[in-house]
Amino acid sequence: MPGGSTPNSALRAAALCAKLPLYRSFRRYGYPTLMPLSMSFVVTDRCNSLCKTCNIGQRFRDDPQVVDGELDLDEYTRLFDSISGVEWVTFSGGEPFMRPDFPEIVARLAERVKPRVINVPTNASLVRATTAGAAKILSRAGDTKLTINVSVDGVGSAHDDVRGFEGNFALLEKTLRELRRMDDPRLTIGVNTVLSRFNAGDAATIFDFVLEHLRPDSYVLELAQIRPEYHNLGDRIAPPAHLARAAIDAFVEKTRARRRRGVARVVSAFRNKYYADVKRTLEVPQGHDCYSGFGTCAVMSHGDVWTNTQRGEVLGNLRDFAMDFSALWRSTGAAEARANVRAKPCHCETSNVAYTNALLDLRGLPGVLYHFVVDA
Numbered sequence: 001m002p003g004g005s006t007p008n009s010a011l012r013a014a015a016l017c018a019k020l021p022l023y024r025s026f027r028r029y030g031y032p033t034l035m036p037l038s039m040s041f042v043v044t045d046r047c048n049s050l051c052k053t054c055n056i057g058q059r060f061r062d063d064p065q066v067v068d069g070e071l072d073l074d075e076y077t078r079l080f081d082s083i084s085g086v087e088w089v090t091f092s093g094g095e096p097f098m099r100p101d102f103p104e105i106v107a108r109l110a111e112r113v114k115p116r117v118i119n120v121p122t123n124a125s126l127v128r129a130t131t132a133g134a135a136k137i138l139s140r141a142g143d144t145k146l147t148i149n150v151s152v153d154g155v156g157s158a159h160d161d162v163r164g165f166e167g168n169f170a171l172l173e174k175t176l177r178e179l180r181r182m183d184d185p186r187l188t189i190g191v192n193t194v195l196s197r198f199n200a201g202d203a204a205t206i207f208d209f210v211l212e213h214l215r216p217d218s219y220v221l222e223l224a225q226i227r228p229e230y231h232n233l234g235d236r237i238a239p240p241a242h243l244a245r246a247a248i249d250a251f252v253e254k255t256r257a258r259r260r261r262g263v264a265r266v267v268s269a270f271r272n273k274y275y276a277d278v279k280r281t282l283e284v285p286q287g288h289d290c291y292s293g294f295g296t297c298a299v300m301s302h303g304d305v306w307t308n309t310q311r312g313e314v315l316g317n318l319r320d321f322a323m324d325f326s327a328l329w330r331s332t333g334a335a336e337a338r339a340n341v342r343a344k345p346c347h348c349e350t351s352n353v354a355y356t357n358a359l360l361d362l363r364g365l366p367g368v369l370y371h372f373v374v375d376a
Helices: 007-029 056-062 073-080 102-113 127-139 157-163 168-182 200-214 241-256 262-283 325-329 332-343 351-360 362-374
Strands: 038-042 088-092 117-122 145-151 187-195 218-223 296-299 304-306 314-317
Touching: 007 351, 038 351, 073 102, 088 102, 102 117, 102 127, 117 127, 127 145, 127 168, 145 168, 145 218, 157 168, 168 187, 187 200, 200 241, 218 241, 218 262, 241 262, 262 351, 296 351, 304 325, 314 325, 314 332, 325 332
Parallel strands: 038 088, 038 296, 088 117, 117 145, 145 187, 187 218
Antiparallel strands: 296 304, 304 314
8 A cells, every 4th residue: 555564665764774874984985876865856946936035936037038948857757767766855946836747757756766755845826736736746656755845934914925925825725725635644744934034023923823723744944044046145034043043942842742653753853953953053053064965965957966955066967967867976076076065064954954964974863862752
């Protein structure tokens, strides 16, 4: 039965655990060359929001031709045929559901790569495209689980103001209702809140509304970030540090009340370690071993492969390798990008990368265990 526990899933988990220590060797010595555990795909620069924390939508509105030359469906299909061993995948944009062939892209990855989890962040403004797209993906996902992560950065008109999209809040509420009706055990309905200087003062109100009224299966908090992919270099978007720390504490406390068991409890432990690390970074930024370019990477909409969407080192462009990811991953350009990651410790807390770092850096696992026990 799709989504159920099987002997194959147990064997897969055992194989993953056996492989984890090898990533430290890969990072330190460059051998063995392992495929990433986690990948992000930025499938389009289309966006219908004008967020205060991100300029992707404004850039698209100013020049719609920025989407010309994005990877097409055939290219994605060839790319997916060259990928193996990836456990977690995120598809994003822009607004990914603005791309008409987006559900087919995701379905083809699910069929060919068979990751454990596919995560799709969305502004949830395209109700029909989102719900029909999720249904199409699930119809071909097999045992792969799908998470639709809806952005909620305020309540009512406050959300619309931060997102630069009048009426977005009403649309996301409708999308969440429609997704809930699908009642598929492989579907996780998530909410993601980005805390910025534009909504930090309303953090408690947002958290309470999401937990009490929207009641998602998963709820994630992130701080607004400056990233090359967001085209927001130089923008003032970060929340005041004291408000950010208070918001993180409140978020962890409010979500702790939702008792978790099994896999959900493990995921919660990784997230709470992430929040603790973010708080430390707010106080005294500290570099750490980063596994970007080793255990994780990002495929951008026009074929560039980045170490991650915060650092932005380019390993190469897939079109130069006939869409063969394995060939690019083993290339000289990839080795040079990894050398840069080794040489320049970072303190970014991009969530996808942070979770992978926590899993692969053995020194960080005691912190995960601490939160697994204390936050139960």
